[in-house]
Amino acid sequence: MAKSRTRAGGGTPATVVLEAANVPFTPRSYHHDPAAESYGLEAAEALGVDPARVLKTLLVMTDAGPGVGIVPVDRQLDLKAVAAALGSKKASMADPKVAERTTGYVVGGISPLGQRKALPTVLDATALGFPTVLVSGGKRGLDLELAPEDLVHLTRASVAPIAR
Template sequence: MSKTTRATQTLAKAGIAFSVHTYDYDPNAERIGLQAAEAIGEAPHRVLKTLMVEVDGKPACVVVPSDREVSMKKLAAAFGGKSAAMMKPAAAEKATGYVVGGISPFGQKKQVPTAIEETAMAQALVYMNGGQRGLQVRLSPADARAVLSAIVAPVVADT
């Protein structure tokens, strides 16, 4: 497995401090983010999943703890939109240049508006997809927000 991807190159070029962590990706896992957290031995709220969505029909990206679900209503509101929906997997792959299970918010073919769940910002370090299945990058959530020009908002569903 290559540890150099468009995601890691984007972070390095931006001067962001990060470390790379590999794990055995399970293509049959019911919830990919939770499987990643378990495989690297981290708490699920520190391993963030990257989801591609459409807000009012336009592509966007949302990054949330792997043990939480996105509230489409809250997400749409965070972007100033009326509605939000998950992007179909084939469309997400085409938009990002990554394969599902390996979609990183960093180094996408075209940078799209990105939101990070506000509770993730309380962590000293978080894990995000590094641009391929079985590859995570660990970094400060503040650095992730900065390099992505992301908004920080409460976008997870109430439990």
């Protein structure tokens, strides 16, 4: 996988984090259709990638505050499982406006990398079964392909079965 140098060409906070950490990644752009029902499934189809390798970043609210769950786009986040993984009794999906304010990204382009504030993060265990995964690059129409171990390291994520 080639290391990208997108900062000079209008990089996002996510690409800046990867470049600063000297982590190899590949930017994968596609034409985003505003009418798409699922941003993640749209990305998987447009890029010709197994949806199990394309991950969505979801902000949840727990009794301890906000947290992040990262799951394959063809699955759903198990709120009980992510709450337990975050050390809370329950979790609920954050309001989209709260998610945007908290992360600094727009819904459909929320990256687990380069968020405004480091949040407790949990990556679904299935991601470790692939040599590379794709996450949002910080805007709609841009995914970043990287090793799941690098994603865990950079987000300080725990790994648990949180998808259903």
